Amino acid sequence: MNCVLKDVYVITLDPIFNENAICFANKMGFKIINDFQPKPKELYVVFGAHVKSPELLQIQKNLNYSFGYIILNSESQKSNVISNKYYLELMRKNVVFNYSHGVAEYLKELDIKTYSYFFFEFMKEEPDDREYDYLFIGSHTKFREEQIACLKEAFPYKKFYIDFNQSHRSPKSMKDILKKSTWVLNIPYYQDDQNLESHRINNALSVGCQVVSFNSGDKDTDDFYNDYIYFAGDLVEFFKSHEVKEKKDYQHLINGLSGKWLVHNGWIIKKIKEQNQ
Numbered sequence: 001m002n003c004v005l006k007d008v009y010v011i012t013l014d015p016i017f018n019e020n021a022i023c024f025a026n027k028m029g030f031k032i033i034n035d036f037q038p039k040p041k042e043l044y045v046v047f048g049a050h051v052k053s054p055e056l057l058q059i060q061k062n063l064n065y066s067f068g069y070i071i072l073n074s075e076s077q078k079s080n081v082i083s084n085k086y087y088l089e090l091m092r093k094n095v096v097f098n099y100s101h102g103v104a105e106y107l108k109e110l111d112i113k114t115y116s117y118f119f120f121e122f123m124k125e126e127p128d129d130r131e132y133d134y135l136f137i138g139s140h141t142k143f144r145e146e147q148i149a150c151l152k153e154a155f156p157y158k159k160f161y162i163d164f165n166q167s168h169r170s171p172k173s174m175k176d177i178l179k180k181s182t183w184v185l186n187i188p189y190y191q192d193d194q195n196l197e198s199h200r201i202n203n204a205l206s207v208g209c210q211v212v213s214f215n216s217g218d219k220d221t222d223d224f225y226n227d228y229i230y231f232a233g234d235l236v237e238f239f240k241s242h243e244v245k246e247k248k249d250y251q252h253l254i255n256g257l258s259g260k261w262l263v264h265n266g267w268i269i270k271k272i273k274e275q276n277q
Contacts, residue, residue: 007042008269009033014048017074019171020199021047023121027262028269040066041276043269047072053087060093068272069094072118076195077106088112095272097265102194102218116268119257120199122206124250128179133158135181135209137174138200140164143191147235151185154236179207185235186213196221201229205250212238228253 010032012021025032030045038044038059049056049071056069071091075081082088092111097118098104104114133155136148148162161181168174178184184204186197194217204211211229215222222231227248232238 008045008273009042010045010047011036012047013051015170016174016199017047017120019122020120023123024118027121027258028266038063038067042067043070043272043276044068045070045072045269048074049090050075050081050084050087053084053090057086057090057093060090065093068276070269070272071096073098073103073107074120074199075103076100076189076193077103078190078193082106095268097268099198100195100218101220102216116264117261118265119261120202121254121257122175122203125175125179125207127208128176130182131159131180132161132177132182134183134185135161135177136185136187137161137163137168137177138187139166139189141189144187144189147187148185150236151239155239174203175207178204178209181209184209184211186211186229187235188214188216192217194218196225198225201225202250202253205229205253208250210247212242224256 008030010021010025010030012018012032021032024045036044040063044067046056046069049069050073060067060069069090071094073091073096088110091107095115096107096112097116098107098114099118099120101117104117107114134151136144138144144164148160152160161177168177184200186200188197196213196216196218198221201211201213205228212232212235213225213229214233215231229247230238230242232242
């Protein structure tokens with residue numbers, strides 16, 4: 001799909017979303033900008049808005065809300081960011097796209113409407129030699145630490161790459177280590193997380209990694225991803241007994257997600273532009 005609309009731009013405020021922003025801009029026919037100097041009637045699709053929500057809000061107030069944002073919310077309902085008053089105000093005063101139905105339902109209770117959904121697309125790359133058997137990269141929690149400790153105890157002969165220290169913030173650094181890994185572990189931040197962490201999953205699939213994940217509280221999303229990844233309630237038992245099944249490839253995933261959401265994203269953006277002509 002290529003829906004070219006004048007005066008619509010894409011910005012990203014966290015390098016972790018750079019690749020997603022490029023893919024989205026290319027698919028939608030929008031321009032990515034680094035020099036953010038908004039003008040009246042312009043519309044900005046923002047990745048990582050939570051990083052600079054006070055600044056984004058203040059710029060909009062200074063220009064008397066003469067331009068608008070589409071906030072691509074990537075934060076879960078349990079994130080500390082969701083309780084930030086500036087980020088909440090920013091979302092209330094602008095259009096919000098969400099990555100998860102569970103987050104959208106939670107935000108509805110805070111008087112924040114979700115107009116559409118978006119997904120995290122990455123550029124497909126070929127893997128390197130698979131140096132690591134199991135990889136996990138993410139913030140530290142007791143639940144994650146315990147799950148990985150159990151795996152290491154059960155499989156001491158396997159090679160692990162575990163990073164709790166945010167060492168791979170740049171897209172290239174993350175991609176380089178993913179390309180060296182066979183299995184990516186999708187362990188949620190919270191044991192009872194209601195959202196599937198599709199950012200990690202999609203990035204792993206883009207370089208041909210196998211992914212095993214805990215189920216989320218979003219059954220529809222889990223059912224959709226069941227064609228692409230493995231789900232397990234116990235990682236140790238999974239790796240002791242799992243059967244290799246044929247999973248659909250990354251391009252099939254992106255085609256499916258594009259069909260679900262890109263057309264609707266473009267339709268919403270077009271309506272916004274029409275209302276502000």
